[in-house]
Amino acid sequence: MTTRFLSDGALKQFVQALMAKGPVIGPVARKSRFVFAALEAPEDLRLDYDTTILPPKKLFFPTKQDLVKFDSPSSFSGCVEPKEQVLLGVHPHDIKGIDMSDKFYAANIPDSNYLAHRAKTTIIGSNVQKHYKHAFFGSVCRELKPQGHDMFLTRLKGGYLVEVRSKKGEELLALGKFEPASREQAAEAEAVNAAAEKNCPEKLNDTSDSVREKVRASFGSDIWNELSRDCFSCGSCNIVCPTCFCFDVQDEWNLDGVSGVRSRCWDACLVSEFSEVSVQGGSENFREERAERYRHRFMRKAVYLNDALGGPACVGCGRCSGACTADIANPTVAINTIMER
Amino acid sequence: MPKPRVKVAWFDFACCEGCQIEMTNFGEPFVQLLQHVEPVEFREAMSEKTTERINVAFVEGSFTREADRARLEEIRTRSDIVVAYGQCAVSGGINALKNHMDDYSEAVYGKDCKRPHLDSQKALPVSAAIKVDYEIPGCPMDKAEFIRVVSQLVHGTTRVYQPSYPVCMECKRRETVCRYDDGDHCLGQVARAGCGAPCPADGIPCEACRGFVDNPNEAALAKVLHERGGLPKKWADTKSRMFAANQRGDA
Numbered sequence: 001m002t003t004r005f006l007s008d009g010a011l012k013q014f015v016q017a018l019m020a021k022g023p024v025i026g027p028v029a030r031k032s033r034f035v036f037a038a039l040e041a042p043e044d045l046r047l048d049y050d051t052t053i054l055p056p057k058k059l060f061f062p063t064k065q066d067l068v069k070f071d072s073p074s075s076f077s078g079c080v081e082p083k084e085q086v087l088l089g090v091h092p093h094d095i096k097g098i099d100m101s102d103k104f105y106a107a108n109i110p111d112s113n114y115l116a117h118r119a120k121t122t123i124i125g126s127n128v129q130k131h132y133k134h135a136f137f138g139s140v141c142r143e144l145k146p147q148g149h150d151m152f153l154t155r156l157k158g159g160y161l162v163e164v165r166s167k168k169g170e171e172l173l174a175l176g177k178f179e180p181a182s183r184e185q186a187a188e189a190e191a192v193n194a195a196a197e198k199n200c201p202e203k204l205n206d207t208s209d210s211v212r213e214k215v216r217a218s219f220g221s222d223i224w225n226e227l228s229r230d231c232f233s234c235g236s237c238n239i240v241c242p243t244c245f246c247f248d249v250q251d252e253w254n255l256d257g258v259s260g261v262r263s264r265c266w267d268a269c270l271v272s273e274f275s276e277v278s279v280q281g282g283s284e285n286f287r288e289e290r291a292e293r294y295r296h297r298f299m300r301k302a303v304y305l306n307d308a309l310g311g312p313a314c315v316g317c318g319r320c321s322g323a324c325t326a327d328i329a330n331p332t333v334a335i336n337t338i339m340e341r
Numbered sequence: 342m343p344k345p346r347v348k349v350a351w352f353d354f355a356c357c358e359g360c361q362i363e364m365t366n367f368g369e370p371f372v373q374l375l376q377h378v379e380p381v382e383f384r385e386a387m388s389e390k391t392t393e394r395i396n397v398a399f400v401e402g403s404f405t406r407e408a409d410r411a412r413l414e415e416i417r418t419r420s421d422i423v424v425a426y427g428q429c430a431v432s433g434g435i436n437a438l439k440n441h442m443d444d445y446s447e448a449v450y451g452k453d454c455k456r457p458h459l460d461s462q463k464a465l466p467v468s469a470a471i472k473v474d475y476e477i478p479g480c481p482m483d484k485a486e487f488i489r490v491v492s493q494l495v496h497g498t499t500r501v502y503q504p505s506y507p508v509c510m511e512c513k514r515r516e517t518v519c520r521y522d523d524g525d526h527c528l529g530q531v532a533r534a535g536c537g538a539p540c541p542a543d544g545i546p547c548e549a550c551r552g553f554v555d556n557p558n559e560a561a562l563a564k565v566l567h568e569r570g571g572l573p574k575k576w577a578d579t580k581s582r583m584f585a586a587n588q589r590g591d592a
Contacts, residue, residue: 239513257496
């Protein structure tokens with residue numbers, strides 16, 4: 001693996017060079033939080049961010065996406081047009097989230113809309129300089145190493161250690177003043193990233209395997225009623241999750257009753273209508289109780305997808321914990337409680 | 342030959358008629374709608390009235406005087422479809438704020454308080470008096486949603502999709518900083534979505550003007566409004582009365 005050093009001044013020039021080629025999406029401030037957004041100036045880039053409201057998945061699958069426009073029953077056209085883009089400043093655990101999304105959307109019937117956007121995106125990761133208050137990425141999903149990105153930046157004194165991760169990443173070297181990196185700098189970067197994992201403010205106490213089996217065994221337990229007592233079924237924990245991938249498809253008709261658009265938007269298994277299905281002219285909800293829906297999210301992340309992936313579908317970003325106004329979504333609290341029983 | 346236009350009429354009960362005003366603010370979409378519908382009664386925009394059969398009746402305002410029942414029943418009898426639009430018609434709306442009080446009359450109306458037309462009972466949704474086929478919530482109702490629902494109705498679609506999830510979903514999808522993260526309070530967790538969550542995006546708490554979702558967690562709401570939102574206990578308990586008085590457990 002090629003390593004380089006990029007000074008602070010050279011980073012600014014590099015970002016400018018990237019912006020001259022096409023959209024560069026990075027963490028920018030929004031009030032007290034951060035979001036991934038197209039940079040308007042290199043100074044907007046905030047690599048010292050803690051986390052973003054939504055995960056970077058939105059760059060491959062916008063929260064609402066028009067799929068097909070139709071003029072008549074026989075005349076329709078797809079409206080997904082992926083463009084080259086650079087996604088800059090993705091934390092290691094969010095890179096794992098993207099890697100999982102890549103697998104989910106490629107499995108079974110491949111989601112060509114997601115995959116087309118993904119293929120056109122160059123990903124440059126960066127280390128966690130500041131922890132989100134609910135981050136626990138140091139104690140979950142350790143089985144998976146970050147992969148699928150093209151370059152990775154780690155903050156050192158006066159600049160960044162640059163790891164080149166792919167051929168696309170290799171080509172980026174021509175755009176900036178990258179200097180050779182010393183062995184010491186590479187070792188320092190490794191220590192910085194290891195310390196970020198170690199210093200997470202929150203922590204799961206048990207291994208993924210033991211969590212998976214205990215949570216699986218708790219399916220019929222009363223603990224789900226207890227944990228979900230204050231749940232609003234608002235779906236916030238789903239929407240902010242980097243590994244949730246469900247969506248809803250709707251057709252909207254124009255006033256002429258002939259033309260319209262088919263679009264999809266991010267959905268959430270915590271909300272009641274998610275599990276409502278049409279049954280013989282009426283409707284039926286197969287997860288009617290909020291405790292069942294609350295349980296389902298944990299079953300998905302810790303058990304069912306763990307069975308499929310060989311590790312939990314949780315990267316420890318802590319977004320769900322922060323998004324839950326009732327403060328009951330926090331996986332470290334819920335899982336640690338289940339494990340202690 | 343073009344399809345005959347659908348005959349539509351607007352009727353108002355206890356309300357500010359703001360939703361009708363909102364309708365006349367439509368501009369282009371409303372003009373387009375007129376290619377498909379023929380208004381036969383619309384007090385806010387025309388002087389004609391009708392006693393004929395109506396295809397779609399739009400009813401605004403809450404049902405708050407027993408005397409209005411007969412008029413509602415008459416509308417129902419001669420209409421194929423009844424659409425309650427605006428939160429007053431859908432849930433009783435802001436009018437239902439009076440439902441837990443019996444001492445407001447003199448304070449509000451002064452010496453006129455005994456005049457017969459001011460004699461009203463509980464503010465209830467239109468559906469408390471007659472069968473309602475479709476509801477378009479909101480205070481005021483959302484123009485885009487109105488057009489969407491009506492365009493489906495005039496083209497014969499019977500199933501109209503309207504989200505039943507809470508406003509939090511819409512805030513998250515547009516990456517609005519949560520009011521609670523801004524040190525504020527909000528009713529978004531229990532408020533029916535479909536508006537696109539414009540208020541929190543402008544830094545204003547959601548007041549649930551489209552009413553509650555089905556099965557709102559009222560106990561958790563009172564707790565969160567008090568503990569995280571910083572509202573005094575009593576205020577936290579009663580906060581959601583503004584637009585959802587009739588949907589609360591204590592209605």
